[in-house]
Amino acid sequence: MGFGEALIGVPLLALVIPIQVAAPVAVLVSITVAAVVVVQDWQHIHLRSAASLLLPSILGIPLGLYVLAAAPSHWVKIGLALLIMGFSIYSLLSHGRFALADDKLAWVFGFCAGVLGGAYGMNGPPLAAYGTLRGWSPQHFRATLQAYFFPASLLVMAGYAYSGLWVPAVNHYYLAALPGVLLAMFLGRAANRRLRSLAFVRVVHLGLVAIGAVLLFSAV
DSSP: OOOOOEEEEHHHHTTTOOOHHHHHHHHHHHHHHHHHHHHHHHHOHHHHHHHHHHHHHHHHEEEEEEEHHHSSSHHHHHHHHHHHHHHHHHHHTHHHHOOOOOTTHHHHHHHHHHHHHHHHHHHHHHHHHHHHHHHHOOHHHHHHHHHHHHHHHHHHHHHHHTTTOHHHHHHHHHHHHHHHHHHHHHHHHHHHOOOOOHHHHHHHHHHHHHHHHHHHHHOO
């Protein structure tokens, strides 16, 4: 899909391992996926949009790292779940009534993505919202967001290392997950090429609703 690895992985992993381990694992997976997608599909990347999202994200990452270290994860999870579900349900019911014609508001979505990325490795929801509002095709959506994720995830991982959160358990779970990640990338790329734009937007929002529900369940 172009953005879902952390959204799927972090809530599920948080059910069985500490979120302070789950989040760095998700970021390492994100780096792997992004590197492969950027090499394969570089011609579909909107470089200006990716840069417009990345720069404000850099400002949001330190705040996210602080949230991870200091804020009660229970309430943050609930708030994030309700925000994700509310936006996606509204978008499904509004039938694409709102759209963004340019990148002027990219800084808002980028900053929010940086905060969520620093806190939980979950940059995806603001970026998915932005991509659908911009009306990107499935191919441009996937490639552009991964062009964002590669440098952003490197910065987040550096922050985890500096904060002492890159521990041996992170490497263990990442290597254990890698075969499944590589298989999923192959299947996901094939599915992405077959999706039409309207169907893709619906799939994105339905996926976000489901992910928000899983996140909410993990917090209660």
